[in-house]
Structures are given as structure tokens and as C-alpha cells.
Amino acid sequence: MLLDPLYLIWATIGYVLMFFIAAFVAPKLANKFSGRLSLYTSMIIIASLTIGIFSIVIAVIFTMLSNYFGNIIEISGLISFVFIGVVISNLLMYFLSPLLINLxxxxxxxxxxxxxxxKVKNKLNYRGKLNAVVTRNFSLPxxxxxxxxxxxxxVAVTPGMLNLTSESELEAVIGHEIGHHLHKxxxxxxxxxxLPAILYYLGYFLFRTGLFYRGKRESGSNAILAIVGLVAMLVSFIVQxxxxxxxxxxxxxxxxVGAKASGKKMMQYSLAKLHYYYKGNQYALSNLNNNSTKMLFIYAFSNVIANPLKEFEIDEIKKEKYxxxxxFLSSHPxxxxxxxxxDKLPY
Incomplete structure (x- = not known):
């Protein structure tokens, strides 16, 4: 089944399309958005686009399957089964994640x-208790x-971050993390x-079902089932x-929020120190990239500088190519x- 020609053709097209979008289309769109649209507007546009694509694909899948197979109740049950399964598993991870991370x-x-x-929480008018913890078995900044x-x-801080930053820089970092709590x-x-999880598992189920029945009995309907499933999986990557x-x-x-807590210069200095640290330590960068919770970190884009950075060093980092x-494939800019x-902030 892994050598099925239909699978290979669509998978190849999907990956080529994804990397074409990543390499050429996305950077141009990003350049157009920056400077014309505010951060808030950009978030609203991308959130709306994501929800819109998901809704359209689910509606198309439902309509196509209803037209080809006719049993609306059974199809609704399938979509509901996948939806409920994904939601329950993700909610369990969400609720248990603090315990798992602490362990x-x-x-x-x-x-x-x-x-x-x-101190930072009060400055930012955050209401509610925040537990400050230090990691014992993860020391990278x-x-x-x-x-x-x-x-x-x-709010968790590693020993490496405590050693890397001054107190003012650390306040900016903590402000950034409190920002995540403020913004939920x-x-x-x-x-x-x-959304992508629902699309992927629904598509995978349809695709494998279509292939299985095609192996037993050739039929146009089963081919449609496999194609719809493959398209759903492809769209799940785009949504991701x-x-x-x-x-x-x-x-x-x-x-x-970090800039508001301690000034934009302190936020810049803390980020620049992280940048220099990981740029000069490939082992640390590899360790970070392989970490299962890297999406939570303040630095997750792919010699410790204990002394204050100079302005020209910040300017040099801004000029670096990336x-x-x-x-496009990272959770952090x-x-x-x-x-x-x-630089554009007033703080």
C-alpha cells in the first residue's frame, strides 16, 4: 500500500507545493503584510483564514461523501467520532501537561x-497566582x-537563563512569559x-479505508474515498x-509585554544573548531543537555573554540573514x- 501510485503522486505534489509556498509565496506575503497591517490585524486575518479553510474542507468532505455514499447519518457519525477523539485526547494533554512538565x-x-x-506581574496588572519555578534537569538558557x-x-526559567541575563533582562523575559498567560x-x-489534527486523522482514515477496499474490489467510489482522504491530509499540513x-x-x-515590563532595550538584549549563545553552540541548538516542548520556549528557532551587549552588536544581529x-516551518520568529x-515599540 505504501507503493500505491496514487499515494506517491499526490504526496509528491503536496510536498513540492508546500515547499514552493514556504520558499517563495510566504516571504512575499509577509513583506506585504508588515508595515501595512498591524500585528492585531494580521492575527485576525490568519486566524480567520485558518478557521475558514478548515470549515470549507470539512463541508466539502461531508458533501462529497454524502453524494457518493448517500448515508448522511453514517458520514456524520464518522466525522463526529474523529472530532470527539481528537478533542478528548488534546484536552487530556492540556489538563495533564503541567504535571508532566514538572516531572x-x-x-x-x-x-x-x-x-x-x-514584581513583574504587579507591573503588568496580571491578576492571579503565578508559580515561579527553576528547571533542575534542563540547564540551557x-x-x-x-x-x-x-x-x-x-513561569519556568532554566539555570542557564538565570546566569545569562541581568536582573532587568530577566524581568523582560519573565514579562514575555507572563504575556503568554495574559493572552491565554x-x-x-x-x-x-x-484543526489540523482533525483534518489529518479524518483524511488518514478515509485514505486507508479507500485503499483497503480498492485492494478488495476496484470501484470509482473507493478511489474517490482515497483521494478525498489524501486531499484532507494535504490541507492539514497547509493549515498547520x-x-x-x-x-x-x-x-x-x-x-x-516583555518590553512593557522592563523596556524594549532589555527585551532586545535578552533575545540577543540567546541568539549569540545558540549561534555559537551547535550542540546546545541541536539539543533544543530535539526537545519535545520547544514550542513553549522563548527561544525555539532552530559562549555565554554575561557582560552587557553594545548597541552595535544588536544592530549586527538585525542585519543577519535567515x-x-x-x-515558515518554525513556531517562533x-x-x-x-x-x-x-524597535517600533514606544516603550
Missing amino acids: MYKTEKNAKLQSIVD NAFAYGNFIFGKY DNAVMLLFGL MLILAFSRMREYYSDM SAVEE PIPKRLEFL
């Missing part, structure tokens, strides 16, 4: 870090926000993450690319773009 990173409370988190209303909300990014990204773009915008959104394809974005 995975062996987090522990830190009184000094808690006082800094409380980074920070992340996680949690929910059941098991509590957390964990819940927002969970909801958007359901849109969600990654949405995630990158949420990072800019939280950078704004891969449009890597950016490249550091040069984040530094340029911060």
Missing part, C-alpha cells in the same frame, strides 16, 4: 525568582510559560491545534503552516525580526 524538568520553586515574577486553572499556572496562549494554541504563522505572531505579541523556509519589531 519532565524536575522543577522546583525558587523564592528569589518568585519575587521577580511577582531558556524560559517558558505553562499551566491551567486546575493545576496552576507557571496555551488555550488559544490548543484550540487551533485541533498557518497555525505556525499565527504562533509566530503570538510571540511578537508577548515580546510587546532562511525563509526555516522561519527569527531573532533579527523580533529585534526589528521591538
Whole structure:
């Protein structure tokens, strides 16, 4: 079945199309959006586009299957079964994730870090308790926000980040992470993450079912079933690319909060230090890229600088080239773009 010609043809077309969009179309669209549309407008457009594509594809699948197979109740049941299964599994992960992350990173409370988190939280008028923790078995410089209303909300900082940044820079980093809590990014990204998962598993089920029955008995209807499933899987990757773009915008959104907490220069310095650290340490970068929770980190785009950075060093980073394809496939924007974005803020 893996050598099925239909599968190979459509898979090849899908991957070629995806990388063409990543390499040529997406960068041009991004350049047009920047400068003309605000961050908020861009997020609304991408969110609407994502939901719209998902809704259209589900409607097309439902209509096509109804026309070819006629049993609307059975088709509705199939779509509902996939939807409920994906939602339940994702909700379980969302609710259990704080416990799993605490176990995975062996987090522990830190009184000094808690006082800094409380200070920044009050400055940002965040209402609610935030637990400040330090990771014990992950020391690379980074920070992340996680949690929910059941098991509590957390701001985690690694020992490497504590050593890398000054207190003012650390306040900017913590402000960025509190921004994720303010914007409810964990819940927002969970909801958007359901869309490609539903399309993929629905498509996979239809595709495998079509192939199985084609092997038993040649029929146009079964071929249609396989094609519809394959198209749904292909569209799930496109929707995932849109969600990654949405995630990158949420990072800019939280950078704004970090700048508000401690000034845009402190936010820039903390990002620049992370950039220099991982640029000069390929082992650390590889370790980070292979981490299963890297999407949570403040730095997740593909010698520790303990001294303050100079202005020209920040300017040099802004001039650095970066891969449009890597950016397109990443949940975080490249550091040069984040530094340029911060320049435009009034803080």
C-alpha cells in the first residue's frame, strides 16, 4: 500500500507545493503584510483564514461523501467520532501537561525568582497566582510559560537563563512569559491545534479505508474515498503552516509585554544573548531543537555573554540573514525580526 501510485503522486505534489509556498509565496506575503497591517490585524486575518479553510474542507468532505455514499447519518457519525477523539485526547494533554512538565524538568520553586515574577506581574496588572519555578534537569538558557486553572499556572526559567541575563533582562523575559498567560496562549494554541489534527486523522482514515477496499474490489467510489482522504491530509499540513504563522505572531505579541515590563532595550538584549549563545553552540541548538516542548520556549528557532551587549552588536544581529523556509516551518520568529519589531515599540 505504501507503493500505491496514487499515494506517491499526490504526496509528491503536496510536498513540492508546500515547499514552493514556504520558499517563495510566504516571504512575499509577509513583506506585504508588515508595515501595512498591524500585528492585531494580521492575527485576525490568519486566524480567520485558518478557521475558514478548515470549515470549507470539512463541508466539502461531508458533501462529497454524502453524494457518493448517500448515508448522511453514517458520514456524520464518522466525522463526529474523529472530532470527539481528537478533542478528548488534546484536552487530556492540556489538563495533564503541567504535571508532566514538572516531572519532565524536575522543577522546583525558587523564592528569589518568585519575587521577580511577582514584581513583574504587579507591573503588568496580571491578576492571579503565578508559580515561579527553576528547571533542575534542563540547564540551557531558556524560559517558558505553562499551566491551567486546575493545576496552576507557571513561569519556568532554566539555570542557564538565570546566569545569562541581568536582573532587568530577566524581568523582560519573565514579562514575555507572563504575556503568554495574559493572552491565554496555551488555550488559544490548543484550540487551533485541533484543526489540523482533525483534518489529518479524518483524511488518514478515509485514505486507508479507500485503499483497503480498492485492494478488495476496484470501484470509482473507493478511489474517490482515497483521494478525498489524501486531499484532507494535504490541507492539514497547509493549515498547520498557518497555525505556525499565527504562533509566530503570538510571540511578537508577548515580546510587546516583555518590553512593557522592563523596556524594549532589555527585551532586545535578552533575545540577543540567546541568539549569540545558540549561534555559537551547535550542540546546545541541536539539543533544543530535539526537545519535545520547544514550542513553549522563548527561544525555539532552530559562549555565554554575561557582560552587557553594545548597541552595535544588536544592530549586527538585525542585519543577519535567515532562511525563509526555516522561519515558515518554525513556531517562533527569527531573532533579527523580533529585534526589528521591538524597535517600533514606544516603550
